Amino acid sequence: MRYLKLDLHTHPFEAMGFPDPSIDTVARIVRRVKESGLDGIAVTEHETPFYGFKAAEIAEEYFPEVIVIPGVELNVEGLSPVTHRQIVELYLGERVFRFQAHPYEECPDILALCQGIEVKNYLHKEMNSKLAEEAAAKLNLVPLRNSDAHRLEDLGKHYNIISVELLVDRSERRKNSNHPWMQY
Numbered sequence: 001m002r003y004l005k006l007d008l009h010t011h012p013f014e015a016m017g018f019p020d021p022s023i024d025t026v027a028r029i030v031r032r033v034k035e036s037g038l039d040g041i042a043v044t045e046h047e048t049p050f051y052g053f054k055a056a057e058i059a060e061e062y063f064p065e066v067i068v069i070p071g072v073e074l075n076v077e078g079l080s081p082v083t084h085r086q087i088v089e090l091y092l093g094e095r096v097f098r099f100q101a102h103p104y105e106e107c108p109d110i111l112a113l114c115q116g117i118e119v120k121n122y123l124h125k126e127m128n129s130k131l132a133e134e135a136a137a138k139l140n141l142v143p144l145r146n147s148d149a150h151r152l153e154d155l156g157k158h159y160n161i162i163s164v165e166l167l168v169d170r171s172e173r174r175k176n177s178n179h180p181w182m183q184y
């Protein structure tokens, strides 16, 4: 297994005002990824995996020295009567790894869908880390530390030392390849 420094929850396109994913815009992100000492990031813009998929495609072709995992951050309103209901999905080929982002309270219905949980989030410093650590241990979820960067300079403020193989091992098969982000 190859252990890498990966920040798995980032919003670099929102940080730049949502430009089209191009060689230039991905180059700006890649430069920052390298400056922050990361091996890679997951691009997890809100509600659309478009940026993640395009950025991953461009990075694979032009910047193979960094890892870009496509993903999305979804609101799961309606699942749980709480204030912060977010799930991040990471797309690993035909598989999806799902984690709860910045939990503030117990959400068993959300965790039932997840293979991981954030125990630290740089943007949501007031999240409930203790609860998240306990849930990770109890439910055997992968504990994650991410930046949730909405500014390029925040990429890598938190990161994981983790292997992509582990994420793939723990992931699920994607159910609907036409609408991969509508998993549940």
Ligand SMILES: [Zn+2]
Residues within 6 Å of the ligand: 009, 010, 011, 073, 101, 148
């Ligand atoms: Zn986020």
